Amino acid sequence: MKSGPTIQDIAASAGVSKSTVSLVLQESPRIKAETAEKVREAARSLGYVYNRGAAALRGRRSTTIGMVINDLTNPFFVELLVAIERVLAHAGYTTLMAHTAESVATQTRVLRSMREQNVAGLIMSPALGTDDELPGEIQSWGIPLVLVMRPMGVDVDTVGVDNGYGFALATQHLIEQGHTRIAFAGNRKGYAVANQRREGFVSAMAKHELPVADEWIIDVELTPEGGRKAVRSIFEMKPRPTAVVCYNDQVAIGVLHELDRMGKRAGKALAVVGCDNVVAAEHTNPPLTTLSAGADKLGTIASETLLARLSETADDEKPTVQYFAVPVLVVRESSVGGGSHHASATSKARRGYERTEGN
Amino acid sequence: MKSGPTIQDIAASAGVSKSTVSLVLQESPRIKAETAEKVREAARSLGYVYNRGAAALRGRRSTTIGMVINDLTNPFFVELLVAIERVLAHAGYTTLMAHTAESVATQTRVLRSMREQNVAGLIMSPALGTDDELPGEIQSWGIPLVLVMRPMGVDVDTVGVDNGYGFALATQHLIEQGHTRIAFAGNRKGYAVANQRREGFVSAMAKHELPVADEWIIDVELTPEGGRKAVRSIFEMKPRPTAVVCYNDQVAIGVLHELDRMGKRAGKALAVVGCDNVVAAEHTNPPLTTLSAGADKLGTIASETLLARLSETADDEKPTVQYFAVPVLVVRESSVGGGSHHASATSKARRGYERTEGN
DNA sequence: CTGAAAGCGCTTACAG
């Protein structure tokens, strides 16, 4: 903790008061250009480093923003984090990062720490099981909050995805491929986002008057391992579903993998759709059909929502932002080429997949 | 920026001085238990939040640590970040996160920002092309620095991997599978880590008196896209390599994917080895053989190295840490089952891979 | 065992 020169040192070196130095550093137009240049020169030659902590203490404002993420093992949240950090850095803010790994206890600890660090605002993707009162409590601390991906009511700025629409779209796509028995993998009980996604799936099935057996709604962990379990369940069902809509790409990757282990291929033996369009979905074998809402876009909007909040004054307060991106379906090989008997001929032709070497 | 109660308010409420409050908050044994309890009760009922910024300013120490990462699109670095954040949080530090995306300019900006934020220490995985003088410069700021994954000389604490050993090990494994023509994908010019990895590969080939054609050392981006290009190159070579050692898992995933597109299977048509053992390597199709040094372990050691530096006093200064983990090879299907003609029979038997459904 | 005082490095009215 060696401490370098302060504005006092610059003031002495430039022959002005520290008030003047402070104003120059803030690029105030009140200081004569000539004086300003003299001060800047002194700062440069002394190797001065601005102390944001001191400025925040005195000026009662902060330039750090807390980012609380529930699951960094999911690349989607990493993409979101990267986008947010980029936008905030560009706006002159530094990002305090914390990972909760879905632990509410860790989240509580982390939020206290961020409050002590005096963050100007918070972007949070809450851990599963977070108390509904938490957003209100955070706001009562006077810290603007933007929730990402996991909505918790209309009283807090929220940026997420229209999950119901997306999962209906995904299901519709599978129905168009000729599938009539479709499973949903990743139904976690009491978890709002899983409910939305399941409802989207169920509504599309209902719209086409297709029944949904209870066992087709599969409750597994939202990980590749969960996806693997789902596949094993599906292949024990009689008659078994010929397609599966997965909670997210992590689950879908597990599904693709378990199929491969069984010597089967996604798209042929079982049509598979994921959600998030993580970068890796393009390079899975076979490539994964998935819903895309754009992590980069969502992160940008979340950041901008928070930045807008930070720059608004008490009397021009804007209404709460509730932004839900409309996903698109990116169709790749994992969902085409199989399907019911009468559909398989056409979809096989579409597949564009050829083995040029036997095995 | 609404400001809550301060130690002054607690002092008034508890009927003591703010010195006493401060000492109680620091759990000083100098304060009588009875008084301390009274103070804590007052703090609780006022909803007091400790102001770390003010404490850092006055006490000349800080509890934030900066983490500068070159590439978060690579899951390995995410695993590293998560481990580091966990250990630091446990030790009472908050992590300031910044992503440079391999841009030296961004890195410069980010380091200035972290210095202004008065970080107690820095953990950095430098961007490609970082000037050799940078670590020395950072240390001259009085900020302890730990370099991860990318060594830049012996004068700075460094935690990384013994790449030469690892890549020799990977190459040795392929030779044992009967391969004699082996390619190396991901040789970036002028990049120290790529040089180490290539040298490991070359040395193992030399040890077995196997020639290495120039064209087998393939210079591609260190991404899945680079891996795909490498495969296309390999299949144009005559005679072509039957195995490839990849710079990392990202490249290897691209290799697996391009092979699949060509209707070929890794392990049969081309043996593939990666490096990093990212979580996803377990779920690729086929599963990826890869070098593992343990992101979690490396992150833990890097954090502990920094924490040790932070707690040492001027006169018990320890020598520079140069820790290079010895990787192990995790053998999965991508590297077994193919190979030269006389080896293929045995390795096929070892493979444990069966297609139960034709395609 | 506790309190009064000085001060960390800044910013911001206010005065001139």
Added chain:
DNA sequence: CTGAAAGCGCTTACAG
């Protein structure tokens, strides 16, 4: 256009 003064919320010798 510039400076003197007060103060942000803490900590830390020092005195008693």
